[in-house]
Amino acid sequence: MNIPMIRLIALFAAGWFGALGATSSARAEEPTAQWIWLGGGENSRQVAFRQAFEVSGEVEEARLAATCDDGFTLYLNGERVLAGTTWQRLETADVAGKLKPGTNVFAVDANDTGGAAAFLLRLDIVDSAGKRTSIVSDASWKSKSLAGDGLPDGWKRPGWDDSKWADSKVLGAVGGGNLPWTGSVDASTLAVAVGRPPEPIDERARPAENVTVREGFRVEKLFDVPGQMGSWVSLTTDDRGRLIASDQGGAGLFLIEPADVADPEAITRVTKLPVPLSSAQGLLWAHDSLYVVVNGSQSGLHRAFDTDGDGLVDSSEYLMPLRGGGEHGPHAVILAPDGESLFVDAGNHTKVPEDLAGSRIPTNWDEDHVLPRRWDANGHAAGILAPGGWICRVDPQGGNREIFSIGYRNQYDIALNADGELFTYDADMEWDLGSPWYRPTRVNHATSGSEFGWRSGTGKWPDYYEDSLPAVVDIGPGSPVGITFGYGSRYPGKYQKALYLLDWTYSTIYACHLTPDGASYSGEIEDFVFGQPLQVTDAVIGHDGSLYFTVGGRGTKSALYRVVYDGEESTEPVDARDPRNQELRELRRRMEEFHRPGEADLDEIWGQLGQADRFIRYAARIALEHRPVDTWRMRAIAETQPRAALTALMALARQGSESDRAAVIEALGRIDPKRLDEQGRVTWLRNHQLALIRLGERSDAERATLVERLEPLFPGTEEAFNAELIQLLVRLESPAGLARGIEMMERLAAEAEPVPAWGEIAKRHAGYGGTVRAMMDNMPPVRSIHYAFTMRNQKEGWNEDLRRRYLSFFSQAAMHPGGASFPGFLRQMRDDAIANVPIGEQPLYDDILTVPLGGKPFEATPPQGPGQVWTTASAIESLGSEIRQANFDQGRNLYHATQCAKCHRFSGEGGAIGPDLSTAGRKFSLVDLMDSIIEPSKVISDQYGSHQILTSDGTTLVGRVVEVGDQFHVYTADINLPPQVIDADDIEQMVVSPISQMPAGTIDTLNPEELKHLIAYILSGGDRRAAYFK
Secondary structure, three states: OOOOOOHHHHOOOOOOOOOOOOOOHHHHOOOOOEEEEOOOOOOOOEEEEEEEEEEOOOEEEEEEEEEEEOEEEEEEOOEEEEEEOOOOOOEEEEOHHHOOOEEEEEEEEEEOOOOOOEEEEEEEEEEOOOOEEEEEOOOOOEEEEOOOOOOOHHHHOOOOOOOOOEEOEEEEEOOOOOOOOOOOOOHHHHHHHOOOOOOOEEEEOEEOOOEEEOOOEEEEEEEEEOHHHOOEEEEEEOOOOOEEEEEOOOOOEEEEEOOOOOOOOOEEEEEEOOOOOOOEEEEEEEOOEEEEEEOOOOOEEEEEEOOOOOOOOOEEEEEEEOOOOHHHOEEEEEEOOOOOOEEEEEOOOOOOOOOOOEEOOOOOOOOOOOOOOOOOOOOOOOOOOOOOEEEEEEOOOOOOOEEEEEEEOOOOOEEEOOOOOEEEEEOOOHHHOOOOOOOOEEEEEOOOOEEOOOOOHHHOOOOOOOOOOOOOEEEEOOOEEEEEEOOOOOOOHHHHOOEEEEEOOOOEEEEEEEEEEOOEEEEEEEEEEEEOOOOEEEEEEOOOOOEEEEEOOOOOOEEEEEEEEOOOOOOOOOOOOOOOOHHHHHHHHHHHOOOOOOOOOHHHHHOOOOOOOHHHHHHHHHHHHOOOHHHOHHHHHHOOOHHHHHHHHHHHHHHOOHHHHHHHHHHHHOOOHHHOOHHHHHHHHHHHHHHHHHOOOOOHHHHHHHHHHHHHHOOOOOHHHHHHHHHHHHHOOOHHHHHHHHHHHHHHHHOOOOOOOOHHHHHHOOOOOHHHHHHHHOOOOHHHHHHHHHHOOOOOOOOHHHHHHHHHHHHHHOOOOOOOOHHHHHHHHHHHHHHOOOHHHHHHHHHHHOOOOOOOOOOOOOOOOOOOOOOHHHHHHHHOOOOOOOOHHHHHHHHHHOOHHHHOOEOOEOOOOOOOOOOHHHHOOHHHHHHHHHOOOOOOOOOOOOEEEEEOOOOEEEEEEEEEOOEEEEEOOOOOOOOEEEEHHHEEEEEEOOOOOOOOOOOOOOOHHHHHHHHHHHHHOOOOOOHHHO
């Protein structure tokens, strides 16, 4: 049995998957389909089946469903009607027009590529009188091996003599608990696939285990999601107060009638919705319909309707295709403040919608780096350019598409506050930890025309760039998923107004308390709910005033919970609107009215360019950039009020032409940076950068002018000013800047690196894994790395002393821990710097360059064994319900000895082919963890999937593939090798590999005690004080 790459891929096509349901008496009388294979005591990987059956009367409906481990082609009366290539998907067909009165014959060509093998079929026929007849696979089917020369073609047609064929061998009834296929196909799944209505599952609420919540609240588990319903990642309410959830894969959408919160005996009822949609990461009930953002097959915005009035959506239309998928694909949909139009958002692997009607931010977005960027050292998001993740606005039919906000990495969800302001929760790139371009997860106020500066690799913009906007609050490492405001909750007033933020990695729901701050907001964060594990995915306030949330994702065990308040504080509804600073927000919104081409009062816009509030002057600049440059060019150059001049010149640098460069540079020279505040000084430098980036190559005379202007200012007293100024000096090839930059790099490296502001939250959070803790205990020289990264581009002004001091820095920096890409970034920088050393001089630095970057490799001793072929069941039985008295050091040794460290980062060490395991104990139940170790190909995140490539010279490569321009970079499992670069023209074939790069059997060398040590080590997150070792 070959397990496909991910359940997400396997289930889309049929769209008929249904819920696991309680079997009614009527269904109990129906024949039960059996998993069958070759009978007669033979073994074969290619088997023929035949079955004759009778049809009487007029056929009104005939729905066929079948699947096979691993593939099949099915013929009805000699005509091919169905085929499949994976057992995790039921293939379906309407065969009413292909049946004939009297005898009909099924013939099946089934194949297996290894391991378990079985075929399953059900045909439901409804005659003109409404009578339903079911034909199922069972022992009466005839079977014969097709190995060797096979059979003549006639065996597929009626009349073939199969009397000497063997009766089929029955492996078990569909849904059997001991069968490997039951996780994807059971009796109800099969029944719904042939057109039977779904049946609900009922479950009583009970207190949640291993979950902590704020005082006065309690958490109930309402529903354990069975495997056939998938792993739920999105949640919404409908107009009747019911909930709707979606599987991340292809199991479908589910209607949930939650138990009455006041009745402990009440049940939660879950029913599969009869609509062919799944893989939704965004759900919204609006305009008497369900809007669905699908992430996968047919990615984009869909709209589902209840056409027969039974309260279940049953048909859909495809409103807006989107080009992207996976975990950074299309995500959320919510109502806009006007109550009519919709906001839709998507992560950075999704292209902006086609057929745009407009954009609130001018569409000449670009990378805007004054020096060359480096792609991620492990290839993540390489080649992906601006605008990154985006939010757009559409009408109820998915038309009039307008880009609203850009510059995100992967903002999973969006939400409006009571004042109509839009917020989102953007992702970090955890592999960047320890580098100056690491950006923590953060809450963003997504105003009209906003840009938040995500750029791939090393290129992320700092918060202080005025061509972007800053975060409301930085949180720290994590995996942002759903967000929602507490409006409508029966909670104390503070929590009614809170913005709830769900973090998948750290199993936490934060409550973010927002305060008006100028024309925007600031925020404070507190833990609201957390567990171990509790892989939260989405949340919504139910009609009963409780916060409902789902857990799941990446195929993990899923469930539905709710948070109820039982405390003493008043839960009377409060007015969530906040009048503080309302006049500033209205002024900002007035500027935002001009965020599209058309008539506008230029004087009104100009009056806000010098605003003290950054959000207002940003909005005014975007309004100015939408006006024809010829109408304001000279005014920008002549402006004398410093702040207004900087804002206007930034607009001209972004929208002007090469002929404007000299005037912009001259105008900036008239502004004295010493008379500006700190933000003004870095904006003055940023405008110099934009002039050099966007307005064409500077002349020699302009270079001399700028060197004379800027060199005396370095170094200054402000870190941000120095960080931007050194980039300009390197761009201008300033020898004086080089020497001073190396002095600055050395001075900062000698100082204790400050812990970032978000570090205080991390220190309070027990769930942060070993990688984060190790880094904070031994902070890398982040500020110095910025200088080293910048000066790698300098070609002129070097001497042997400067080079030796510069190159020696990298081995010192590599002694500190960081994210998965941290060592690779250091290697990239050093490689770039060496490339600028003349060939004849390179031997002078051999004593430095031969020093490896990083500590001494861990010397592991092999397991003692004896091993065994572990299964999930046997491993769970061996480990028991509670792991105790494990040995930390032996666990660490086994982590390296079993090659886990080759591909997985853990506690600051290891590779990055697979996910960081430092937080595995927070994210995964023991069953899910063992399942992923023992069956690594069962569920593969698209972040770690691989491709198989066949090149024109016959070479085959397997690895993670990143497209960069017209080339493909292939990252193999060997972390010590650089990616192999292949021109697109040299690729003959490239297919998604259904096999994980992680081999099966990695723990089969371990004895039970060693297994305990290893699993305890992984679950501990690298904390030797954990209970597993006591």
